[in-house]
Amino acid sequence: MSLRFRKFVERVAKDNEFKPLKNRLLNYLQKESQNKYKNYPRLIELMQTYWPNYKQGSRISHLLRDHYNEIFTFYLNTLFPFRKRGLTLAYPEAPTPVDFKLVYQYHYNVAEINVVNEVLKECNLDAKVDSILKRLLIFAVSSFSPMVELIFKRPFAFQFSSIDANQLKNGEWEIIATISAREQ
Numbered sequence: 001m002s003l004r005f006r007k008f009v010e011r012v013a014k015d016n017e018f019k020p021l022k023n024r025l026l027n028y029l030q031k032e033s034q035n036k037y038k039n040y041p042r043l044i045e046l047m048q049t050y051w052p053n054y055k056q057g058s059r060i061s062h063l064l065r066d067h068y069n070e071i072f073t074f075y076l077n078t079l080f081p082f083r084k085r086g087l088t089l090a091y092p093e094a095p096t097p098v099d100f101k102l103v104y105q106y107h108y109n110v111a112e113i114n115v116v117n118e119v120l121k122e123c124n125l126d127a128k129v130d131s132i133l134k135r136l137l138i139f140a141v142s143s144f145s146p147m148v149e150l151i152f153k154r155p156f157a158f159q160f161s162s163i164d165a166n167q168l169k170n171g172e173w174e175i176i177a178t179i180s181a182r183e184q
Contacts, residue, residue: 029143061094098183130165155184
């Protein structure tokens with residue numbers, strides 16, 4: 001388990017107690033990603049290099065579909081502390097130029113789960129671990145919207161359409177979220 005993950009979970013807990021009310025969690029995670037002064041601009045530059053091939057017809061969803069693995073792995077692993085080995089991205093869809101859908105799967109290991117439990121206890125928060133694990137993943141993905149808006153020049157938002165949490169025999173958790181995105 002990385003110290004980076006622990007610090008991340010502590011910061012989120014102290015700022016908003018993992019609560020999505022009034023978009024506090026989402027807004028915090030957007031700021032968290034933007035505070036990565038070297039890597040945030042690198043990901044924007046990467047997307048801008050792809051955009052000219054998709055700009056005609058404003059096919060933002062096709063850009064995301066064609067480069068989803070590179071873009072979202074970088075975002076979730078470099079700007080956020082989700083492990084590459086724990087992250088699986090699958091079934092990208094772009095049924096229209098402005099609609100995008102992807103299945104995000106994250107396997108939280110025992111050390112990460114222990115950190116969440118410890119932080120919940122330290123901050124005296126009453127919440128179920130699986131709900132916190134779900135929120136961390138789906139809101140981290142949703143926080144990607146401003147980056148897309150910078151490229152696309154129009155409002156764009158991510159919403160989860162389904163999310164499942166499966167506890168494994170070894171105590172680890174697997175979170176599977178289908179998250180759609182579209183122009184607003």
